Amino acid sequence: MLEALGNFSIVWLDPWLLFLTAAGTLAGIYIGAIPGLSVTMATSILISFTFKWQVNEALALIAGVFMGGVYGGSRTAILLNIPGAPSAIATALEGYPLAKRGEAGEAIGLTTVMSVLGGFVGILALALFAPVISEFALLFNSRDYLLLGLIGILLVGTLSGESFAKGAFAGALGVLIGMVGLDPMTAEGRFTFGTITLMGGIPYVAAMIGFFGVAEALVQLHTLDLAAVKQRIDRIVPRLSDIKRYFGLAMRASGIGTIIGALPGTGGDIAALLAYDHAKRSTKNPERPFGEGCKEGLVAPEAANNAAVGGAFIPMLTLGIPGDAVTAVIIGALFIHGLKPGPLLLTETPHLFWFTVGSLTLANICLLIFGLTGIKVFTRIVECPKAILIPLIIVLSAVGTYAIQNNPVDIYWMLLFGVVGYFMKTYGFQVGPVILGVILGPMMDANYRRAMIGARGDIGTFLWDFVSHPISLILTIGFLTMLLSQTPIWSFTRARLRKQDA
Amino acid sequence: MSSKPARRPGELVFALLVLIFGLAAFWQAYEISGFSGLTTPGIFPMLAAGMMVIASLFILADTAQRNAPDVSRGSVPASFLREIMPLRHAIVIGLILLYLIALPLLGFVVSSGLFLLAAFQYLWRKNPLVTAVLAAGSLGAIYLVFRVVFQVVLPRGTWLGGLI
Known part of the structure; x- marks a missing residue:
């Protein structure tokens, strides 16, 4: 316990780490707020810069950026009706009407306080449940990890994008990209076409920066001429009565956020929408109707999306399965630093866990401070034209990719992924599953083969193992349900059941 | 299916390319170790590539079912160039390519400076001095x-x- 407290406070006592977390949070708020710059993009670029640092420094900075970025999206949602991040879509529905009434400052203040509250709930859940889950995860077999990986990719593939087939394709493409290079088990080349350049594999940071950075920048080129709207800001610190009034709702929304965040593949965006829906259902007599500046509808999604941050760390640190795209990128960072996220992370490097909890807590407090200050400067920066932003993103992407291995080949990969990613996005494919596939692919491959070797190469035994062990059975049922829910059989059965009810 | 939105220009070609890519990937995955065993290095790539082929067949079928793109404002290739790959995108991608080629030759400072100058000037269209x-x-x-x-x-x- 004392040791945990010691590791928890490392980030608080070291001035440099303190500075990094604070700077990360501040940067995150702006990155999250500027439409076109996403937290995922920022973390993937940042990771290439931080991989030569100490793990602690990198983690402190990333924790700050993550926390700040998820919150930052709400500011542009309120002020400009443009969600700076997908997790702020629901915020825009209520926040912008408030801004139109000249209550933008108050709305920002209220969102800040509620985001911080939500953040704390998520962190608390992380601190309490992660140790329990990771102990439980030690019982997991290799086939269970295979299933978890499949479920993770499937969830991201189904919840976003136009169709399940597109999500599945994107996930499989990612797995394929992750397979390139020498097979870690037999050292046979896979998809190397006999060249040495491909033997080391395709660096996933190049894929991440390409798909999230350059591709997004190219998409943004379409809306280059969208003019920014000016806004006035007056009152910022929210009324105590308001906080008291919405406290219960914020707590419920945070609960939703934490759970959604903890589910592999779902992050702040879905958490926010579900919490918004919950607020809509549970609020009987709102002061103003929903959609016209209802504060309940502002509080719930904002508390939920920040709670999802702590939640997303739970599966990542305990199972090595990212909770959302940002944690997928952070897993990449941990791998670069020679750490293996998974059930053994807590036993092998317990300091890392408590350090993460500590820096998230610190980032959350920084959020409160920065969230209530500097809004005037903020509006100026957000109005930065995209014509300036896009070239800057590209320069940062190029340097970020180059910095990983000082290898110019990587930047060509990055550009290729960027252009492919642009076309995928344009035609309704999501790029999130690709990155998840790249990161989870090799893990799934290794676990599949381990499970198959465990079954002595007999396909019957292999399949029987999936249903004869309790944990595997539960995961298999979950996987199959998710798969079936995407097929026409599901809607057909549901329609029939409904008919019977009526 | 009239309820679904019409195809975007070039979407059918893209769906076809996706299928071809999936098939090529499957062929390459097969080349790794064929069907010689269930624990070979090639089996998982084959599963992934197989998934891609199946998914792309669904995507192709779905795309083909939807209405053809609106051609009232020009032919499909023309609207592809207008909506999906306008001149602006082509020029920016070209600039990025030049930048990446120049990067190892001219170094970060010179090549980034030139790229930023060119890209700002092209996209922002302000006084060259301000851009510089x-x-x-x-x-x-x-x-x-x-x-x-x-x-x-x-x-x-x-x-x-x-x-x-």
């Missing part, structure tokens, strides 16, 4: 933050004797 000041300013800020504060090794150009 902005490019220099942002380049200076990036250099300061990444080279000086974070100590990141930035690419140096081979043509300039590795000076900058």
Whole structure:
């Protein structure tokens, strides 16, 4: 316990780490707020810069950026009706009407306080449940990890994008990209076409920066001429009565956020929408109707999306399965630093866990401070034209990719992924599953083969193992349900059941 | 299916390319170790590529079912060039390509400076002097933050004797 407290406070006592977390949070708020710059993009670029640092420094900075970025999206949602991040879509529905009434400052203040509250709930859940889950995860077999990986990719593939087939394709493409290079088990080349350049594999940071950075920048080129709207800001610190009034709702929304965040593949965006829906259902007599500046509808999604941050760390640190795209990128960072996220992370490097909890807590407090200050400067920066932003993103992407291995080949990969990613996005494919596939692919491959070797190469035994062990059975049922829910059989059965009810 | 939105220009071609890519990937995955066993290095790539082929068949079928793109404003290739790959995108991608080629030759500072100058000028269309000041300013800020504060090794150009 004392040791945990010691590791928890490392980030608080070291001035440099303190500075990094604070700077990360501040940067995150702006990155999250500027439409076109996403937290995922920022973390993937940042990771290439931080991989030569100490793990602690990198983690402190990333924790700050993550926390700040998820919150930052709400500011542009309120002020400009443009969600700076997908997790702020629901915020825009209520926040912008408030801004139109000249209550933008108050709305920002209220969102800040509620985001911080939500953040704390998520962190608390992380601190309490992660140790329990990771102990439980030690019982997991290799086939269970295979299933978890499949479920993770499937969830991201189904919840976003136009169709399940597109999500599945994107996930499989990612797995394929992750397979390139020498097979870690037999050292046979896979998809190397006999060249040495491909033997080391395709660096996933190049894929991440390409798909999230350059591709997004190219998409943004379409809306280059969208003019920014000016806004006035007056009152910022929210009324105590308001906080008291919405406290219960914020707590419920945070609960939703934490759970959604903890589910592999779902992050702040879905958490926010579900919490918004919950607020809509549970609020009987709102002061103003929903959609016209209802504060309940502002509080719930904002508390939920920040709670999802702590939640997303739970599966990542305990199972090595990212909770959302940002944690997928952070897993990449941990791998670069020679750490293996998974059930053994807590036993092998317990300091890392408590350090993460500590820096998230610190980032959350920084959020409160920065969230209530500097809004005037903020509006100026957000109005930065995209014509300036896009070239800057590209320069940062190029340097970020180059910095990983000082290898110019990587930047060509990055550009290729960027252009492919642009076309995928344009035609309704999501790029999130690709990155998840790249990161989870090799893990799934290794676990599949381990499970198959465990079954002595007999396909019957292999399949029987999936249903004869309790944990595997539960995961298999979950996987199959998710798969079936995407097929026409599901809607057909549901329609029939409904008919019977009526 | 009239309820679904019409195809975007070029979407059918893209769906076909996706299928061809999936098939090629499957063929390459098969080349790794064939069907010789269930624990070979090639089996998982084959599963992934197989998934891609199946998914792309569904995507192709779905895309083919939807209404053809609106051609009232020109033929499909023309609307592809207008909506999906306008001149602006082509030029920016071309600029990025030039930038990436120049990066190892001219080094980070010179090539990024030139790229920023060209891209700002093309996209922002302000006075060249303003653009130059902005490019220099942002380049200076990036250099300061990444080279000086974070100590990141930035690419140096081979043509300039590795000076900058």
